[in-house]
Amino acid sequence: MTSPHRAGQVAVIGRPNVGKSTLVNALVGAKVSIVSNRPQTTRHRLLGIATVPGGQLLLVDTPGIHREQGRQSSTAMHRMMNRAARGALEGVDAALLVVEAGRWDEEDSLAHDALREAGVPVVLVVNQVDRIRDKAALLPYLQQASAGRAFAAVHPVSALKRKGLEDLVASLLALLPEQPAPYGEDEITDKSQRFLAGELLREQLMRQLGNELPYATTVEIESFTEDTSGRSDMLLRIGAVIWVERDGQKAIVIGKGGSRLREIASKARLQMERLFDCKVFLETWVRVRAGWSDDEAALRTLGYDQ
Numbered sequence: 001m002t003s004p005h006r007a008g009q010v011a012v013i014g015r016p017n018v019g020k021s022t023l024v025n026a027l028v029g030a031k032v033s034i035v036s037n038r039p040q041t042t043r044h045r046l047l048g049i050a051t052v053p054g055g056q057l058l059l060v061d062t063p064g065i066h067r068e069q070g071r072q073s074s075t076a077m078h079r080m081m082n083r084a085a086r087g088a089l090e091g092v093d094a095a096l097l098v099v100e101a102g103r104w105d106e107e108d109s110l111a112h113d114a115l116r117e118a119g120v121p122v123v124l125v126v127n128q129v130d131r132i133r134d135k136a137a138l139l140p141y142l143q144q145a146s147a148g149r150a151f152a153a154v155h156p157v158s159a160l161k162r163k164g165l166e167d168l169v170a171s172l173l174a175l176l177p178e179q180p181a182p183y184g185e186d187e188i189t190d191k192s193q194r195f196l197a198g199e200l201l202r203e204q205l206m207r208q209l210g211n212e213l214p215y216a217t218t219v220e221i222e223s224f225t226e227d228t229s230g231r232s233d234m235l236l237r238i239g240a241v242i243w244v245e246r247d248g249q250k251a252i253v254i255g256k257g258g259s260r261l262r263e264i265a266s267k268a269r270l271q272m273e274r275l276f277d278c279k280v281f282l283e284t285w286v287r288v289r290a291g292w293s294d295d296e297a298a299l300r301t302l303g304y305d306q
């Protein structure tokens with residue numbers, strides 16, 4: 001007898017920078033969620049669809065659940081991010097609590113508590129085990145992390161090196177209801193190409209500017225058109241605006257003689273061509289809008305309303 005097909009929504013929760021986006025991308029097998037080594041990269045609730053033997057996981061990649069403290073976290077953006085993380089727990093069948101191997105701090109406890117309150121079964125994912133040289137040190141950590149906490153399963157993994165993911169998927173599937181796959185096998189996300197294009201540009205901004213990137217930078221895709229007029233294959237024409245808060249920030253993003261923006265746009269274009277499997281013509285502009293990060297109405301127009 002073959003085992004039943006299972007499918008359901010799985011929230012991916014954890015403090016910023018533990019590797020949630022990397023894990024979603026590894027499970028989906030494609031790049032749907034952007035990755036950078038700067039905390040709080042993920043601002044949107046994002047569904048990655050992982051079709052696996054015997055089932056389909058609908059992964060909700062959420063911003064970390066943060067402690068509300070300090071100046072920055074009181075801004076509208078942080079309030080919205082927290083709401084998005086909590087909202088992500090509604091209607092999910094299971095949750096992955098992602099933590100960094102060897103580390104458990106207050107934010108991890110907060111994320112765990114939020115999940116317990118929501119009453120969803122939780123699988124603990126101890127990520128980044130590739131960074132632990134002495135594997136014997138992992139055992140006491142796993143024991144401590146699970147002591148007094150009711151996890152459905154505990155899995156040490158490396159999202160980056162794709163280790164331990166098969167066992168993790170097996171544990172997750174067991175928690176999901178028996179039902180046919182809601183999405184087709186070749187679907188990897190419910191987001192539009194337009195949205196993904198914006199995310200890929202935002203990823204390059206973060207990668208290439210690092211700590212120099214103004215926190216309140218965002219990307220808006222102004223135009224997105226398929227051009228089939230040429231003789232060769234389809235061309236995507238994409239126009240993107242990079243919003244910053246001050247003229248000085250604009251200068252940082254553009255760089256000397258425009259060199260920085262050229263490099264950012266060129267890398268983003270290559271990523272888009274890889275994901276969309278066609279030629280991309282990308283135009284970018286940097287514009288200044290003062291004080292937008294603390295203005296919920298402005299955030300909504302830029303799509304931060306989930």
Ligand SMILES: Nc1nc2c(ncn2[C@@H]2O[C@H](COP(=O)(O)OP(=O)(O)OP(=O)(O)O)[C@@H](O)[C@H]2O)c(=O)[nH]1
Pocket residue numbers: 014015016017018019020021022023034035036037038039040041042043062063064127128129130131157158159160161
């Ligand atoms: N060594 C190692 N690094 C990892 C692993 N998983 C993720 N990383 C790195 O950790 C950093 C953060 O990864 P992300 O996937 O962006 O983390 P995130 O939890 O989605 O971050 P936010 O979007 O800020 O919430 C990146 O530099 C990743 O390459 C892993 O298994 N091993």
